[in-house]
Amino acid sequence: MLIKDVSLIQSGQLLRGRDILINGNRIAKIGRDLKDEDKDETIDGHGKLAIPGLVNAHTHLAMTLFRGYADDMALMPWLQEKIWPLEAKLTKEDIHWGVKLGCLEQIHFGITCYSDMYYFTEETALATKEMGLRALLSGVVFDSQPNLLIEAERFIKRWKGDKLIQPVLGPHAIYTCSEETLSWAKETAEKNDIKIHIHLSETKGEVEDCLHKHGLRPVEYLDSLGLLSDGLLAAHCIWLNESEIDLLAKRAVNVVHCPVSNLKLASGIAPVARLLDAGVNVCLGTDGASSNNNLNLFEEMKTAAIVQKNACGRPEVMRAEDIWRIATENSYRAVGLDLGLADGSLADLSLIDLRKPWLCPQSNILSLLVYSMASGVDTTIVNGKVLMNNGLIPGEAKILETAQECFLRLTS
Amino acid sequence: MLIKDVSLIQSGQLLRGRDILINGNRIAKIGRDLKDEDKDETIDGHGKLAIPGLVNAHTHLAMTLFRGYADDMALMPWLQEKIWPLEAKLTKEDIHWGVKLGCLEQIHFGITCYSDMYYFTEETALATKEMGLRALLSGVVFDSQPNLLIEAERFIKRWKGDKLIQPVLGPHAIYTCSEETLSWAKETAEKNDIKIHIHLSETKGEVEDCLHKHGLRPVEYLDSLGLLSDGLLAAHCIWLNESEIDLLAKRAVNVVHCPVSNLKLASGIAPVARLLDAGVNVCLGTDGASSNNNLNLFEEMKTAAIVQKNACGRPEVMRAEDIWRIATENSYRAVGLDLGLADGSLADLSLIDLRKPWLCPQSNILSLLVYSMASGVDTTIVNGKVLMNNGLIPGEAKILETAQECFLRLTS
Numbered sequence: 050m051l052i053k054d055v056s057l058i059q060s061g062q063l064l065r066g067r068d069i070l071i072n073g074n075r076i077a078k079i080g081r082d083l084k085d086e087d088k089d090e091t092i093d094g095h096g097k098l099a100i101p102g103l104v105n106a107h108t109h110l111a112m113t114l115f116r117g118y119a120d121d122m123a124l125m126p127w128l129q130e131k132i133w134p135l136e137a138k139l140t141k142e143d144i145h146w147g148v149k150l151g152c153l154e155q156i157h158f159g160i161t162c163y164s165d166m167y168y169f170t171e172e173t174a175l176a177t178k179e180m181g182l183r184a185l186l187s188g189v190v191f192d193s194q195p196n197l198l199i200e201a202e203r204f205i206k207r208w209k210g211d212k213l214i215q216p217v218l219g220p221h222a223i224y225t226c227s228e229e230t231l232s233w234a235k236e237t238a239e240k241n242d243i244k245i246h247i248h249l250s251e252t253k254g255e256v257e258d259c260l261h262k263h264g265l266r267p268v269e270y271l272d273s274l275g276l277l278s279d280g281l282l283a284a285h286c287i288w289l290n291e292s293e294i295d296l297l298a299k300r301a302v303n304v305v306h307c308p309v310s311n312l313k314l315a316s317g318i319a320p321v322a323r324l325l326d327a328g329v330n331v332c333l334g335t336d337g338a339s340s341n342n343n344l345n346l347f348e349e350m351k352t353a354a355i356v357q358k359n360a361c362g363r364p365e366v367m368r369a370e371d372i373w374r375i376a377t378e379n380s381y382r383a384v385g386l387d388l389g390l391a392d393g394s395l396a397d398l399s400l401i402d403l404r405k406p407w408l409c410p411q412s413n414i415l416s417l418l419v420y421s422m423a424s425g426v427d428t429t430i431v432n433g434k435v436l437m438n439n440g441l442i443p444g445e446a447k448i449l450e451t452a453q454e455c456f457l458r459l460t461s
Numbered sequence: 462m463l464i465k466d467v468s469l470i471q472s473g474q475l476l477r478g479r480d481i482l483i484n485g486n487r488i489a490k491i492g493r494d495l496k497d498e499d500k501d502e503t504i505d506g507h508g509k510l511a512i513p514g515l516v517n518a519h520t521h522l523a524m525t526l527f528r529g530y531a532d533d534m535a536l537m538p539w540l541q542e543k544i545w546p547l548e549a550k551l552t553k554e555d556i557h558w559g560v561k562l563g564c565l566e567q568i569h570f571g572i573t574c575y576s577d578m579y580y581f582t583e584e585t586a587l588a589t590k591e592m593g594l595r596a597l598l599s600g601v602v603f604d605s606q607p608n609l610l611i612e613a614e615r616f617i618k619r620w621k622g623d624k625l626i627q628p629v630l631g632p633h634a635i636y637t638c639s640e641e642t643l644s645w646a647k648e649t650a651e652k653n654d655i656k657i658h659i660h661l662s663e664t665k666g667e668v669e670d671c672l673h674k675h676g677l678r679p680v681e682y683l684d685s686l687g688l689l690s691d692g693l694l695a696a697h698c699i700w701l702n703e704s705e706i707d708l709l710a711k712r713a714v715n716v717v718h719c720p721v722s723n724l725k726l727a728s729g730i731a732p733v734a735r736l737l738d739a740g741v742n743v744c745l746g747t748d749g750a751s752s753n754n755n756l757n758l759f760e761e762m763k764t765a766a767i768v769q770k771n772a773c774g775r776p777e778v779m780r781a782e783d784i785w786r787i788a789t790e791n792s793y794r795a796v797g798l799d800l801g802l803a804d805g806s807l808a809d810l811s812l813i814d815l816r817k818p819w820l821c822p823q824s825n826i827l828s829l830l831v832y833s834m835a836s837g838v839d840t841t842i843v844n845g846k847v848l849m850n851n852g853l854i855p856g857e858a859k860i861l862e863t864a865q866e867c868f869l870r871l872t873s
Contacts, residue, residue, distance in 0.1 A: 116833060117824035121770075121780040154818035158835070312767035313832070315776045342832040343819045348760070355724035356768070358533075364727045368533040406566035407755045409861045410868035412529035420725070420754035421528060423570070424836040449821045456822035 050433065051085035055094025055400065057390060061370055063414045069099060071396040074212070074433040078392050090435070092428065096404050100418070101390045102161025102183075102397030102431065103346045104380035107246075107284040107305040107334025109167045110177075111139070111147035113154065114456055115339040124252070124314055132339065135459055136168070143455045144169040145176045150452040152180035153445055154344045156437045157425035159399035162384060164282060164305070164334070166219040166246050168197075170204045174214045181436045183397065185282075185384055187219025187246045190234065192227050205241050213432060215243070215384070217282075222248040223267055224255055231274050244280045244385070247271075250293075251285040251316055268293035277302050282383055284334060286324070287317040294320065298327040303383035306375075308352045310336030321357050322366045325375075332380040347422040350376050354419060369415040400428035462845065463497035467506025467812065469802060473782055475826045481511060483808045486624070486845040490804050502847070504840065508816050510826070513802045514573025514595075514809030514843065515758045516792035519658070519696040519717040519746025521579045522589075523551070523559035525566065526868055527751040536664070536726055544751065547871055548580070555867045556581040557588045562864040564592035565857060566756045568849045569837035571811035574796060576694060576717070576746070578631040578658050580609075582616045586626045593848045595809065597694075597796055599631025599658045602646065604639050617653050625844060627655070627796070629694075634660040635679055636667055643686050656692045656797070659683075662705075663697040664728055680705035689714050694795055696746060698736070699729040706732065710739040715795035718787075720764045722748030733769050734778045737787075744792040759834040762788050766831060781827040812840035 052069040057079070068083035069076060085091065112132075119131035144167075155163060162183035165173060170188040177184045186208070188201045201218060208216040220226040220234040238245045250256060250267045259267045268289060271277055277300035284305040286297070297304060306319050324331050333353060335344045350372045357367040381388040387395050403411060407423040429437040436442060464481040469491070480495035481488060497503065524544075531543035556579075567575060574595035577585060582600040589596045598620070600613045617628040632638040632646040650657045662668060662679045671679045680701060683689055689712035696717040698709070709716060718731050736743050745765060747756045762784045769779040793800040799807050815823060819835040841849040848854060 114822060116822060117828035118822075120825065120828045120832065121777055123776055127776075150818060150821060157818060309767060312771040313776065315770045315774050318771065338833075342828065343835045345819070345835045348763075348835065351760075352764070352767075355721060355764075358727045359724040359730065362727050364535055364539075364725065365533055404858070404861060406562060406569060406857070406861065407757070409562060410526065410528060410530075410865045412868065412872075413532065416529035416532045416754065420532065421750075423755045423757045423760065445818070446816070449816060449818065453822045456824065460824075 050090040050092070051083060052092045052094045052099065052400070056098045056403065058098070058100070058414055061415050063098070063411065071430070071433050074396055076390065076392060076394050076396050079390065092400070092435070094400060096402060097400040097427070098403050098414070099390060100159060100399050100401060101377055102388055102399065103159050103376055104332065104384055105155060105160045105163040105335050105344060105346055106282060106332045106380055106383055107307055107336055108151070108163055108165055108344065109337035110151035110163060110165050111144045111167050111169065111173065112337035112339045113151035113344070114143060114147035114452060114459065116342050118339065118460065120342070138459050139168065141169060141172045143459060144172040146448065146452045146455050148173050148176035149180055149448045151338065151344060152177060152182050153442060153448055155182065156180070156429045156442055158345050158347065159401070159426040159429055160344065160346055161397035161399070161429065161431045162386065162388070164217070164246060164384060166221070170200070174208055178213055181431050181434050183213050183386070183431055185215045185217045185244065185246065187217040190218070190220045190230060191225045192230055193225070198230070198233065202237060205237070205243060209241060209243070217244045217246050219246045222255070223270060224258055228274060231271070231276060235274065235276050238280060244282060245276065246282045247284070249283040249286050250288045253288050253317065256288045266290065266293055268296055272296055272300065279303070285311065285316070285319065287311060287319045289320060294323055294327045294329065297324065298329045301330065303330045303332060305334040305383070306331050306353055307334045307336040307349070308356055309349055310340040312352070312356065314340055318356055318360045321353065322361050325371065330379050330382055331375050332383045333376055346376065347418070350419045369413065369419040372419045373415045396433040397431050399426040399430070401426045462502040462504070463495060464504045464506045464511065464812070468510045468815065470510070470512070470826055473827050475510070475823065483842070483845050486808055488802065488804060488806050488808050491802065504847070506812060508814060509812040509839070510815050511802060512571060512811050512813060512830070513789055514800055514811065515571050515788055516744065516796055517567060517572045517575040517747050517756060517758055518694060518715070518744045518792055518795055519719055519748055520563070520575055520577055520756065521749035522563035522575065522577050523556045523579050523581070523585065524749035524751045525563035525756070526555060526559035526864060526871070528754050530751065530872065532754070550871050551580065553581060553584045555871060556584040558860065558864045558867050560585050560588040561592055561860045563750065563756060564589060564594050565854060565860055567594065568592070568841045568854055570757050570759065571813070571838040571841055572756065572758055573809035573811070573841065573843045574798065574800070576629070576658060576796060578633070582612070586620055590625055593843050593846050595625050595798070595843055597627045597629045597656065597658065599629040602630070602632045602642060603637045604642055605637070610642070610645065614649060617649070617655060621653060621655070629656045629658050631658045634667070635682060636670060640686060643683070643688060647686065647688050650692060656694060657688065658694045659696070661695040661698050662700045665700050668700045678702065678705055680708055684708055684712065691715070696748070697723065697728070697731065699723060699731045701732060706735055706739045706741065709736065710741045713742065715742045715744060717746040717795070718743050718765055719746045719748040720768055721761055722752040724764070724768065726752055730768055730772045733765065734773050737783065742791050742794055743787050744795045745788055758788060759830070762831045781825065781831040784831045785827050808845040809843050811838040811842070814839045
């Protein structure tokens with residue numbers, strides 16, 4: 050596949066008139082006047098910007114089905130009165146269509162890889178593969194449902210080594226998993242050489258409970274169990290003290306910042322500028338659509354930047370280039386994949402039509418991407434396969450229709 | 462003009478299969494199975510939602526030309542090193558294309574009316590009329606440029622009574638306008654029966670300076686000069702104490718909340734939940750694209766909601782329906798126009814294509830509009846005239862191209 054006459058970003062500057070040659074699932078070469086010997090597919094990139102695929106590093110994708118069903122509520126009534134009753138009714142078919150709906154939306158926003166934690170991982174994996182996205186999938190694990198541990202191990206066995214799906218362990222949080230469960234997660238992850246995905250320090254209450262129960266703060270507690278490593282994706286990390294921040298840096302933990310969900314649930318503002326200063330690998334996630342309520346990673350970038358500037362009282366922090374690094378390089382490190390727009394990388398990328406009023410004038414390209422993007426991308430390619438071309442995804446109408454039916458049945 | 466088979470919002474619910482009949486510049490009737498005797502134009506509304514026109518109640522539209530030119534800087538170096546030198550080079554032609562670029566973007570986001578404060582109001586008015594938008598235009602007034610007062614009075618005389626352009630007085634702020642200038646603004650506004658548009662309590666420093674200089678806080682100081690009334694649009698209003706909030710309510714002042722710009726410049730978070738509780742008429746503005754950096758009022762709605770929830774520590778505040786009221790009814794009151802989707806109202810409205818993944822499932826329509834909208838609208842009508850149809854605006858490419866040329870010349 051050859052993408053002709055496209056623009057690229059190099060050292061924050063816009064380069065025009067480049068070609069991208071894709072062979073199989075990898076970028077063979079980026080340069081000028083390239084030829085495609087196979088001539089199987091050519092995409093006209095004129096007027097468009099190629100960006101490397103974005104990673105949504107924390108979500109619960111099937112919950113896209115619950116979008117807009119329950120908002121503006123405190124966390125516990127939201128869970129107890131709305132989300133848990135709906136989750137109790139979920140079938141495999143709901144998961145199939147909920148995941149496809151979430152994939153559809155992510156494709157529109159240039160997300161080529163997502164890191165998920167939810168039930169029914171088998172159905173999630175199958176639906177994700179049908180949609181062509183890359184994913185790190187973790188079956189959520191709670192003490193209250195011991196069968197989830199068995200399912201998690203089975204899922205790892207079945208999917209380890211898949212080209213698109215990376216199985217991951219998902220102990221839900223320190224307040225829903227015992228020391229035994231957390232230690233099991235650590236051992237199972239080590240044994241299988243896979244990552245762990247957890248919620249960490251999302252609320253003030255979690256810190257207070259942990260101090261009361263273990264005499265340690267959440268990050269210290271996880272460290273005492275040996276869970277902190279570069280194989281950990283820790284979502285939220287809002288309520289941290291200085292020594293926890295240093296510990297996260299020292300252990301090379303990947304912190305997944307989810308500012309939109311954190312604000313909407315009034316959970317607080319993660320100390321991201323401080324985390325970055327300490328050298329922590331911060332990346333971004335949308336969280337589930339039921340607490341966001343979309344899967345727009347451009348919105349997440351902008352919110353992360355402007356909220357942190359205000360929280361620090363300094364407009365100079367979290368510059369466009371910092372955010373772009375978080376959304377790309379940092380995320381690629383977190384998921385351990387060979388992504389990015391470079392010769393030899395996995396062919397996961399998107400094209401953005403630059404001929405939009407909100408991207409005019411074409412001044413600072415990173416500023417436009419972080420602060421001005423006000424719509425989706427128009428072409429998305431994952432693993433060398435075109436998933437969306439000029440805004441069109443095959444089968445989109447059928448997914449929207451069936452997801453709507455699932456929602457109506459679940460809420461009837 | 463007849464819009465057939467469209468969806469509407471009534472009491473927060475989605476009503477399908479309605480028709481909207483437009484006669485001249487007003488909505489003649491909304492109902493079922495309407496006929497258009499004139500048969501001049503029919504728009505297929507199937508699968509789409511009609512919403513009343515949105516109002517961007519505080520912006521500096523020609524500054525859309527400066528988008529992305531200078532970000533991530535503290536306010537004073539940003540102004541002194543970047544914005545003022547550029548503004549000194551602005552020509553009438555730059556204003557023409559900058560305003561057209563801003564109108565283009567606003568049309569894409571369903572903004573049918575904007576309230577502006579800037580230089581070259583004559584060129585702004587002419588370009589806005591060419592684009593077909595409605596606007597409240599105020600020439601900015603500073604003590605340091607006395608000719609601006611004369612220009613402001615001339616502008617009012619020329620444009621008073623225009624169908625689309627409402628001239629307004631724009632004393633910049635209490636720290637750039639003397640008591641004499643502010644009193645002149647009050648008298649001139651009363652004499653001409655027009656509104657006043659001002660920046661108020663945007664920074665902590667403004668409050669401190671005002672206390673030091675006048676022994677009063679900014680809102681109290683403006684009240685002492687008689688400027689607080691229902692004819693005042695006060696942008697920002699971040700640093701308020703309880704008695705100032707009560708005073709704004711008592712005097713029926715319209716507060717224009719600009720959360721994205723306030724966060725990006727690290728100015729602070731306005732106490733909007735408290736303002737609403739006190740009965741203040743709060744509406745929304747994007748501020749200029751150079752401090753936002755787009756003109757997407759849907760983004761402004763979402764940011765306003767989620768940031769306030771977190772600031773209050775209560776996810777229950779600023780519900781979707783509260784935000785929607787702010788963006789519609791409250792704004793209509795602020796600009797004093799007969800807007801809204803109702804028989805007899807001005808025909809200012811937009812159509813949103815509901816067949817998008819981020820608007821699926823169709824659960825709570827106000828939640829979808831406030832929390833999930835992740836692109837523009839697809840049809841915009843102002844004063845009975847179609848400005849955009851299915852995403853297409855005549856002349857768009859030419860505006861983008863010329864705005865780019867202006868930017869390159871200004872920054873060369």
